Amino acid sequence: xxxxxxxxxxxxxxxxxxxxxxxxxxxxxxxxxxxxxxxxxxxxxxxxxxxxxxxxxxxxxxxxxxxxxxxxxxxxxxxxxxxxxxxxxxxxxxxxxxxxxxxxxxxxxxxxxxxxxxxxxxxx
Amino acid sequence: xxxxxxxxxxxxxxxxxxxxxxxxxxxxxxxxxxxxxxxxxxxxxxxxxxxxxxxxxxxxxxxxxxxxxxxxxxxxxxxxxxxxxxxxxxxxxxxxxxxxxxxxxxxxxxxxxxxxxxxxxxxxxxxxxxxxxxxxxxxxxxxxxxxxxxxxxxxxxxxxxxxxxxxxxxxxxxxxxxxxxxxxxxxxxxxxxxxxxxxxxxxxxxxxxxxxxxxxxxxxxxxxxxxxxxxxxxxxxxxxx
Numbered sequence: 001x002x003x004x005x006x007x008x009x010x011x012x013x014x015x016x017x018x019x020x021x022x023x024x025x026x027x028x029x030x031x032x033x034x035x036x037x038x039x040x041x042x043x044x045x046x047x048x049x050x051x052x053x054x055x056x057x058x059x060x061x062x063x064x065x066x067x068x069x070x071x072x073x074x075x076x077x078x079x080x081x082x083x084x085x086x087x088x089x090x091x092x093x094x095x096x097x098x099x100x101x102x103x104x105x106x107x108x109x110x111x112x113x114x115x116x117x118x119x120x121x122x123x124x
Numbered sequence: 125x126x127x128x129x130x131x132x133x134x135x136x137x138x139x140x141x142x143x144x145x146x147x148x149x150x151x152x153x154x155x156x157x158x159x160x161x162x163x164x165x166x167x168x169x170x171x172x173x174x175x176x177x178x179x180x181x182x183x184x185x186x187x188x189x190x191x192x193x194x195x196x197x198x199x200x201x202x203x204x205x206x207x208x209x210x211x212x213x214x215x216x217x218x219x220x221x222x223x224x225x226x227x228x229x230x231x232x233x234x235x236x237x238x239x240x241x242x243x244x245x246x247x248x249x250x251x252x253x254x255x256x257x258x259x260x261x262x263x264x265x266x267x268x269x270x271x272x273x274x275x276x277x278x279x280x281x282x283x284x285x286x287x288x289x290x291x292x293x294x295x296x297x298x299x300x301x302x303x304x305x306x307x308x309x310x311x312x313x314x315x316x317x318x319x320x321x322x323x324x325x326x327x328x329x330x331x332x333x334x335x336x337x338x339x340x341x342x343x344x345x346x347x348x349x350x351x352x353x354x355x356x357x358x359x360x361x362x363x364x365x
Contacts (some may be wrong), residue, residue, distance in 0.1 A: 029348075030352050030355050030356055032356070035299065036349045037300060037345065040341075040344060040348065043348065078149070099188075101187050104187050105186060109188045114243060
């Protein structure tokens with residue numbers, strides 16, 4: 001072997017951890033605490049991590065392509081980090097949209113309340 | 125249901141000012157006893173005004189909720205106002221009022237809680253792109269398997285519902301592309317689903333909300349939702365408003 005391989009223990013631990021992630025996401029969707037729309041990216045993250053963790057040959061090959069010579073599991077970190085960044089970015093856009101909508105809701109509510117009060121005063 | 129059932133048409137509309145007036149007028153002409161509620165889903169054109177001018181009850185959402193949220197607003201309206209029968213039509217004119225009796229009949233006769241007008245059940249011409257046809261086939265196969273009942277058109281928004289079905293969907297309705305998941309929910313809650321062949325018009329204005337690029341995301345989302353949906357507990361219905 002020219003390049004170093006992935007230690008077996010690392011593969012097992014990483015596979016278990018990714019499976020736990022997938023299970024947690026699944027349970028969150030099932031109990032309606034996470035909507036499918038926001039879960040897809042998490043599911044993708046979990047699946048990619050499971051595949052890369054369990055498929056040792058694949059991880060070593062990809063590490064080779066990327067020029068990671070010393071320690072192939074470093075690719076796991078890189079991929080995990082990439083997905084975390086994607087999820088965070090996605091959430092930033094979601095939060096922006098929510099806060100815009102929140103403003104609209106508050107304005108609409110205040111205007112409705114004013115209209116209701118005006119009508120009530122006119123009647124009395 | 126005593127005497128005439130109280131009935132309402134629910135029409136979700138997003139920027140359909142050019143089509144909505146005619147849709148409402150046709151519905152009211154077809155059945156003067158049919159109330160029409162148009163849910164304007166954050167439209168930024170004259171949809172709400174055009175619908176009101178044609179004689180519809182108009183509910184304006186302050187921003188775009190997407191088709192599921194808009195349709196559920198209509199279901200809640202119908203449920204809270206005590207309607208016995210609701211029909212759902214799209215605001216773009218592809219659902220023809222003349223076909224309504226076919227969709228309503230199984231529900232009126234007490235044979236189904238939800239009847240869905242299908243473009244494909246009768247095998248009559250409805251043109252569509254190849255990729256869309258494949259998607260439609262796959263979804264039909266998946267839903268048919270889960271439902272243990274043959275279903276051909278899982279994305280049809282041309283539906284009739286009785287009060288039992290309204291109760292369920294007023295309490296819980298799927299969000300992004302609700303028809304497919306709605307079918308599975310119907311089956312899971314042991315409501316009776318019936319498909320009837322209908323003809324639909326080609327869309328008059330605008331395009332389908334499902335574009336080619338989105339369809340992969342759509343399929344993934346729907347399949348995940350269907351799969352997870354199988355493991356979900358049933359919803360507790362709302363109290364009557």
